[in-house]
Amino acid sequence: MKIDTKKDGNSLLINLEGRLDTNTFQDLEKETDNLDGIKKITFNFEKLDYISSAGLRVLLTCQKKMNNLSGFMIIKNVKEEIQEVFDMTGFSDILTIE
Amino acid sequence: MSERSGVMSAFKKFFIEFKSIFTGEDVLKENEEHANVVVSTIMINIFFVALMIYLLTIVGLFNVNKVFMFDATLRSIFILLIPGLIGLKLKGKGKYLKYILITCLTLSIGSIYSILTYTATLLLIVPVLLAARYYSKKFTIFVSILTIAMLGVVEYMGIYFGLLDLNYVELPKGTVITINTNILDAVKELDLNDSDIVKYVMLNSYLPKLFIYVFIIAFSCVQISQSGKNMLKRQKELSEEGARIESELNLARGIQNNMLPSTFPAFPEHKEIDIYAKMIPAKEVGGDFYDMFLIDDNHLAITIADVSGKGVPAALIMMISRTLIKNTALNKFSVDEVFYKVNNLMCEGNTIDSFVTSWFGILDLKTGYMEYINAGHNAPLIYKNKDKKIEFIKDKPNLVLAAIENTKYTKHELKLEPGDKLFLYTDGVTEATNFNKELYGNDRLQNYLNNNISKSLTDTINGLKMDIDSFVGKEKQFDDITMLELLFKEYKTKENSKEFKANTKELNSVISYLDDYLNKNNISKKIVNQLDLVIEELFVNICNYAYEGKNGYFKISLKNNDNKIIITLEDEGIKFNPLEKEEPDTTLSIEERNVGGLGILLAKKNLDNIKYKREDNKNILILEKIIKEDK
Numbered sequence: 001m002k003i004d005t006k007k008d009g010n011s012l013l014i015n016l017e018g019r020l021d022t023n024t025f026q027d028l029e030k031e032t033d034n035l036d037g038i039k040k041i042t043f044n045f046e047k048l049d050y051i052s053s054a055g056l057r058v059l060l061t062c063q064k065k066m067n068n069l070s071g072f073m074i075i076k077n078v079k080e081e082i083q084e085v086f087d088m089t090g091f092s093d094i095l096t097i098e
Numbered sequence: 099m100s101e102r103s104g105v106m107s108a109f110k111k112f113f114i115e116f117k118s119i120f121t122g123e124d125v126l127k128e129n130e131e132h133a134n135v136v137v138s139t140i141m142i143n144i145f146f147v148a149l150m151i152y153l154l155t156i157v158g159l160f161n162v163n164k165v166f167m168f169d170a171t172l173r174s175i176f177i178l179l180i181p182g183l184i185g186l187k188l189k190g191k192g193k194y195l196k197y198i199l200i201t202c203l204t205l206s207i208g209s210i211y212s213i214l215t216y217t218a219t220l221l222l223i224v225p226v227l228l229a230a231r232y233y234s235k236k237f238t239i240f241v242s243i244l245t246i247a248m249l250g251v252v253e254y255m256g257i258y259f260g261l262l263d264l265n266y267v268e269l270p271k272g273t274v275i276t277i278n279t280n281i282l283d284a285v286k287e288l289d290l291n292d293s294d295i296v297k298y299v300m301l302n303s304y305l306p307k308l309f310i311y312v313f314i315i316a317f318s319c320v321q322i323s324q325s326g327k328n329m330l331k332r333q334k335e336l337s338e339e340g341a342r343i344e345s346e347l348n349l350a351r352g353i354q355n356n357m358l359p360s361t362f363p364a365f366p367e368h369k370e371i372d373i374y375a376k377m378i379p380a381k382e383v384g385g386d387f388y389d390m391f392l393i394d395d396n397h398l399a400i401t402i403a404d405v406s407g408k409g410v411p412a413a414l415i416m417m418i419s420r421t422l423i424k425n426t427a428l429n430k431f432s433v434d435e436v437f438y439k440v441n442n443l444m445c446e447g448n449t450i451d452s453f454v455t456s457w458f459g460i461l462d463l464k465t466g467y468m469e470y471i472n473a474g475h476n477a478p479l480i481y482k483n484k485d486k487k488i489e490f491i492k493d494k495p496n497l498v499l500a501a502i503e504n505t506k507y508t509k510h511e512l513k514l515e516p517g518d519k520l521f522l523y524t525d526g527v528t529e530a531t532n533f534n535k536e537l538y539g540n541d542r543l544q545n546y547l548n549n550n551i552s553k554s555l556t557d558t559i560n561g562l563k564m565d566i567d568s569f570v571g572k573e574k575q576f577d578d579i580t581m582l583e584l585l586f587k588e589y590k591t592k593e594n595s596k597e598f599k600a601n602t603k604e605l606n607s608v609i610s611y612l613d614d615y616l617n618k619n620n621i622s623k624k625i626v627n628q629l630d631l632v633i634e635e636l637f638v639n640i641c642n643y644a645y646e647g648k649n650g651y652f653k654i655s656l657k658n659n660d661n662k663i664i665i666t667l668e669d670e671g672i673k674f675n676p677l678e679k680e681e682p683d684t685t686l687s688i689e690e691r692n693v694g695g696l697g698i699l700l701a702k703k704n705l706d707n708i709k710y711k712r713e714d715n716k717n718i719l720i721l722e723k724i725i726k727e728d729k
Contacts, residue, residue: 022602022638050627052634053697063688081627088703089696090684 002047005031010039017047020055028055032062039071046077051085063095074098125334126233126327131190133231137199138185140228141206144221145178148210162213170209177202177209196232200225204244212252219307222249223315230319233327242316246308253304257296347410351379354413357387357420362556364390369660370463370590371398374555375582378526378563378575385412386524386578387420391428396463396590399427402475402522402582403456403499415452419444419499423458433460433469437499437507441473444500454499457522459512463590466514471507474498476525479544481551483517488547490540514586519555521547526579530566538569555583595655600669602641605634608654612665619658621725628704629663629723635697636667636676636719644671644717658725662706665721674717675710677702 001018014031018024035041041062059075066073075097078086086092152171154160181202185195204225211218222245229241355377364373375388385405393399401423405412422440431439437458444454457478459470472495481488496507514520523543530538546565550558559581566579596611598604609630616626637652644650655666682695702708707722 021634022605050630052631052638053700054638056696060688060691067688081624085631085700088684088700089682090686093685094688094691 001027003027003031010037012038012041013044014041015044015047019050020048020058021050021052022054025054025058028058029061032058032065035062035065035069035071038066038069041066041071041073043073043075044077045075045079045082048082049079051082053089056085056089056091059091059095072096125330129330130196130232130234133228133233134185134188134190134192134195134199136231137196137203137228138182138190140224141178141182141185141199141203144203144206144210144224145174145182148174148178148206151210151214166213170213173209174206177206196237200229200237200241201244203228204241204248207245208248208252211249212255222307222311226311226316226319230323230326233323233330235320235324235327238316238320238323242312242319245316246311249307249311250300250304253299253307254296257299350410350413354379354387354417357417359388359390365392365398367659368392368398368463368590370586370588371461372555372585372587373398373400373583374559375402375580376559376563377578377580379578380408380526380575385409385416386526386580387416388522388580388582389420389424390582391424393427393430393460398461398463399424399459400461400520400522400582400584401456401458402478402524402580403454403458404475404524404526404578404580405454406452408578411452415444415454415500419454419456423456427458427460432509433458433471434507434509437471437473437496438505441499441501441505441507442503445503453501455524456499459520461514461584461586466516466518466586466589468512468514468520470510470512472496472510473507476523476528478523479521479547480512480514481519481521481547483515483519486551488519488521488544488551490544516586516588518586519551520584520586521558522582522584524578524580526575526577527562527566527581529577530570530579531573531576532570533573538566542569555585559583594657595653595666597651597653600637600641600645600650600652600671602638604652605637608633608637608652611654612656615656616663619663621663625663625723625725629665632701632704632721632723633665633667635701636721639676639697640667640669640671640717643674644669646672661724661726663723663725665723667719667721669717670715671717673712675712676719677708677710 001016001020001024004015004017006013006015012035014028016028020028032041043059063073073096075095078097083092083097086095086097148171151160151162152167155162155164155167181199185199188195207218207221207224211221225245226238226241229238232238358377359375362374365371373390375390377386377388379386385408387401387403387405389399389401391399401420403416403419403423405415405419407415419440422443423436426436426439427433437456453474455474455476457470457472457475459468461468472493474495474497477490477492477495479488480491491512493510494508497505512520528538528540528543532538542565543562546562547558550561553561562581563579594615598608598611612629612633613626616629621629633654640650640652651668651670653666653668655668657664657666676698679695679698681699682692684699701721704723705721706724707720709720711718711720
């Protein structure tokens with residue numbers, strides 16, 4: 001998985017490419033470990049093909065952090081396969097998906 | 099509903115029949131009614147005979163006292179015609195009908211006899227002959243006595259009213275007789291008085307007739323009635339017995355038919371082969387059988403056999419041999435070993451000198467090689483798709499089964515390639531005989547198969563049966579006809595399975611192994627994605643829980659079963675059924691949310707079926723994913 005992070009003031013844009021799974025979730029975990037001063041995180045899933053429960057875990061942790069920081073987290077350009085996973089797990093209700 | 103009423107009426111019938119075995123009543127009653135009809139008919143016939151005699155008398159062809167004959171005919175209307183018609187109208191039913199009929203008949207014969215004295219002698223035996231038809235000794239004796247009494251009276255009356263009969267009267271030589279009508283008139287000028295004539299007639303005519311009647315006719319009729327009754331009862335018993343045996347034979351046939359595999363396709367999960375078979379017994383139960391069963395996932399066994407003899411004994415031997423062959427083969431012995439063992443077991447218990455001809459083969463579905471034994475059986479035919487030719491498999495058969503102990507059987511081998519067919523049959527096919535005593539024979543069989551090679555197995559076998567039927571025509575099928583055809587469609591592909599270390603570092607290898615297989619099988623990208631997710635979740639789960647951190651064993655097996663992908667996951671870790679894990683609540687708010695259990699949930703949601711079993715200290719998960727909808 002490729003992670004491309006762009007920081008602009010208090011906004012963070014994370015472009016993901018490939019598979020977010022058991023083997024790669026830790027990379028994303030590192031990227032989102034320290035979110036001090038961040039008010040808005042945008043995940044661009046345009047090139048993300050696959051997500052497993054390990055990936056969901058990172059997204060959940062990140063969302064909780066943002067809630068604690070009174071910030072926003074948005075997921076953009078979600079592919080159908082991934083949207084299905086969000087739907088199956090009820091994640092579509094707790095994430096902001098655009 | 100109809101079945102129920104059928105059962106009820108069968109019960110009712112059974113009870114009536116059951117009762118009659120002991121009483122014999124209904125048969126005799128039925129017979130009595132029938133006899134009444136016969137008697138009524140004969141009475142009407144006699145009336146017409148009497149009427150005819152009267153008419154002939156009128157025209158002068160017959161020399162009888164016209165007045166008396168008219169009188170007798172008139173009486174016949176009341177004692178023959180009317181009772182006869184009543185008897186027919188009642189269809190012979192009525193408790194005392196037989197007494198009324200026979201009494202009337204006897205009286206009418208008496209009345210005719212008194213006029214036609216010697217001409218009507220033959221009529222005397224009619225009542226007792228008909229009485230015998232009732233198969234009742236008592237009734238026959240009753241009628242005999244009645245007739246004898248009647249005869250005495252009419253002989254006497256005949257002297258006065260009857261046709262002139264001087265055979266019994268001794269006359270001096272040179273006596274001139276003037277014929278008028280009756281004896282007394284004719285002989286009134288003679289030196290004889292009334293009582294002498296009566297004496298002569300009674301002694302010379304009545305007495306001999308009485309003796310003949312009592313000791314020959316009546317005696318015979320009583321015997322006939324008695325043996326008739328016995329026969330009727332015996333016949334009844336036999337038909338009951340026959341019905342019982344027939345129903346038992348039908349039952350046996352049902353058992354036998356149910357024993358032979360008759361659901362086709364027999365192995366729907368094995369698309370490598372197609373097989374069809376049929377047995378048509380000649381009698382109610384036959385001695386032929388076929389069988390087909392899987393020894394393991396890669397080996398198919400087929401049997402065809404013919405037990406010598408027919409009927410129940412042959413069927414019993416058939417069931418024994420079928421069971422022995424199957425059980426021995428399932429123990430994974432080779433074909434020659436199977437027959438060696440089965441033969442010895444059958445020789446041991448064979449007290450009726452039956453033997454079994456059989457052809458038995460085990461096909462390796464992966465290689466197409468088939469090992470087989472021929473124990474005195476008809477040579478099967480093999481169709482080689484490559485050569486487009488169907489030929490008999492000619493090799494020297496071994497001895498039949500159940501003949502001699504310790505017989506060694508020679509293992510032969512043949513090779514089936516995709517498209518090849520194997521046709522097995524029993525001699526009921528080749529020895530089907532038409533009215534010219536010609537056999538159906540090997541050539542007709544080979545030709546038929548050759549000309550119909552492109553047909554489906556079912557059509558081939560059913561068509562062959564029809565061909566045999568039309569050859570045989572109206573001749574009876576004297577032997578069981580059994581046919582089995584096997585089509586080898588393709589080699590069984592090796593099972594796709596691979597072992598991995600149960601470590602999440604192996605995940606990529608596992609997934610690429612899976613994806614390779616799925617892509618080779620042209621599975622859509624969407625399903626590949628879903629199955630990736632399933633396998634990742636379950637694999638990671640095993641890595642994390644099964645071995646408590648140690649690198650254990652993990653095996654993934656893949657199968658493409660036409661409309662679904664079947665994936666089996668095995669590990670040797672601690673007993674763990676992920677399906678028992680509580681499902682997470684996907685409706686909770688974000689703060690309450692925990693990620694545990696989401697993996698299993700995703701696996702379940704992306705599969706059509708998931709099963710867990712614990713076997714040989716292994717956790718086994720069987721996953722099914724439908725890849726195309728059934729038609």
